[in-house]
Amino acid sequence: MRTVLIVDDEAQIARALQINLQARGYTALTAGTGAAALQLAVSQPPDAVILDLGLPDMDGVEVIRGLRGWTSVPIIVLSARHASDEKVQALDAGADDYVTKPFGLDELLARLRAAARRSTTAAEPPTVSTPEFTVDLAAKRVRRGGGDVRLTPTEWSILELLVRNPGKLVSQQQLLLTVWGPAYAKETQYLRVYMAQLRRKLEPDPASPRHLLTEAGMGYRFEP
Known part of the structure; x- marks a missing residue:
């Protein structure tokens, strides 16, 4: 520790x-x-x-x-x-x-x-890769197809939280509290807008995402 x-x-x-x-x-x-x-x-x-x-x-x-x-x-x-x-x-x-x-x-x-x-907390990998894109958590950098993907600070905050928890459901409330703060705990439309933007930048088919998945009414999940 x-x-x-x-x-x-x-x-x-x-x-x-x-x-x-x-x-x-x-x-x-x-x-x-x-x-x-x-x-x-x-x-x-x-x-x-x-x-x-x-x-x-x-x-x-x-x-x-x-x-x-x-x-x-x-x-x-x-x-x-x-x-x-x-x-x-x-x-x-x-x-x-x-x-x-x-x-x-x-x-x-x-x-x-x-x-x-x-504690059973495991060390987190500095880089998380999918077949389509790579997320470098230490450098705060995303690459796809050999080039950098430009993300806004808000987009990065959402992606980072999801990528640090591969395969786990991250609730809507947790994302809103962490990224925007307690005043926005019920503003779920913010998440829908930003998740759509992330999918357009990272998913090969944003309409049928492979990695940034929605769990209806609950939250979102990252699958490598």
Whole structure:
């Protein structure tokens, strides 16, 4: 485990955690909102997440559900909420552990190490290939027929999320939360427009896609 995503809107706590983790050899990323956390988790996939529940734009439980829609990365909740029902809700949503504030740094680091031992998260390939196109995740580059395919930032964000989860259903809500943010969680027409654009650029027959598949009423799936 090398990269940890810290999600907390209290800048002082986030910075203190970042400094302490970096001093112990981790790469520590920070996000102050749920939307920023979801976007960062896609663009720079962490090996673990430390998550506060009281975020300014959405409840931390929504972030857990959003992450669990496509990744099994260990999630440790770090929250001032002590009520047992809130702990149960977070754990049921997919959190691996729950630490209450105020907390001891040594205990949190021990829980992080324990989560790493239990984790089955696999290293993701830097390049994903299909017979028609290749996606270089590290370089953020798509090639088809020997040339580069120009994608908009939004098109890339959608494609990246799907390609990082080959064969898995990525829900409409997860895509909308990650790419556009919580204010757009029900704007499914956005997805239809952008998926149509991606298919025109990448699929040999956009009307009968082989790789960017729709699961009606649920979401989308990438098949290599």
